[in-house]
Amino acid sequence: MTNTKKVAENIYLIDARVFGIPNFTSAYLIAGEKLALIETGPTKSVPFIIEGIRGVGFDPADISYLVVTHIHLDHGGGAGTLVREMPEAKVVVHEKGARHMIDPSKLVNSSKRVFGDLIDEWYGEVLPVEQDRIMPVKGGEIIDLGKGQRLRMIDSPGHSNHHICIYSEKEKGLFTGDAVGVYLSDSGRLIPTTPPPEFDPDVNVETIKGFLGLDLKLLLFSHFGITEKVNQTLNMGIDWLMKWKESVSGMMSKGLSQEGITEKFRADTREALGSDRGKELLCQWVIEHHIPMCAMGYLNYFKKKDLTAS
Structure with missing residues (x-):
């Protein structure tokens, strides 16, 4: 259980060790009557994800939902590999990004325009997800896992136009993806994450301002970890985006x-x-x-x- 820790009632953080770096990329396992995994990491993270799920006593084959906040490879690149270990799982993704999960070739080529052949080294092979395994969302949908674990999908553009965040009604927690930034757990600071081609700081700021209106007690970052300093951290994200x-x-x-x-x-x-x-x-x-x-x-x-x- 070295790469997994409990961060809330029936919510576990799994260190996906993207780029081989510890404490940089989080996936989250949520247990109700059904199981959901938020973020898959890239293909090279799949062994860590599987190990993490098993390490807290669950079977990867029992996962019902794989939720990716957006299709960037460090968040959803491993979905095509993971679904082969999770025969019942639906891949939940923003409707604007769903086609790139079915055919990831354009996504991979776009990433290579920024990082070149490092993409293969960092992420591994990106496998497609069969269309009938995809559950497209646009925001507002509820995934009910049972035992009070209800997850609301929130359309969250800015970082990309196909980004969702996930609100846990039970924990009053927000799984932020990349919508707020990279959280530095030791210092409690943020670094923005503003990639081409879809990043828009004005839209991103409006998205974060919307989060300030939610009943929140916890932010759960994909990079990396959690904080209970909700408003302070959200405002930090806004300040960074406008400053840059x-x-x-x-x-x-x-x-x-x-x-x-x-x-x-x-x-x-x-x-x-x-x-x-x-x-x-x-x-x-x-x-x-x-x-x-x-x-x-x-x-x-x-x-x-x-x-x-x-």
Whole structure:
């Protein structure tokens, strides 16, 4: 049970060890009369997910729902492999992303445009999910697991246009996916996650503001872990998104390159890492790979905005 811990009544966090990094990517097992798994991680995480489920006394074959907050490979790339271990499971995904679970080729190629062949090394082979295993949602649907475990799907655009968050009515907890950011559990800070091609900071901020209106006691992050400091953390996410938007706008008006914007983001992030700096693998990956992706997301947003205005 080394990679699993109980974080609420009948909710277990499984460390998916994406990129081989501990304490960076969470999947969550929720037990009612039925079982649900939120996030699958990529294909390379499947052994850790299976181990985690078994480690708390459940059989992966008994999973009824695999819920992916969005189709990015570190969140849903392993679904096609996991369903082969979970014959009864439906894959719950935003209707705008469902086709990419059925045929992941365009998704993989899009990811390779950002990260190149590292995608294969990081994530492994991405297998398709059969269409009859897909349960598309658009927000508002309820998955009733029994024993009071009701999960409400929430349309949560901004990070991507096919993003859902999941609200646990029993725990008053929100499974945030990437809608709020990357949570640094040691320092209690956040780092935004703003990838191309769909990231929109304005839409993302409105999504987080909507979360502030929910009856919440707990945030459960896909990256990584949980916090009970709900409003403080949500407002931190809003502040980061607006700060970086203003920074990029100012730097672009001065003609700064993508490299210059990336270095500004890296400086901000090194400061935010704080006491998490002892996690060398995590910090290295964030600085070398995550931050350039975030800069690309903002630049892509402004380019699309300029095209719309012209």
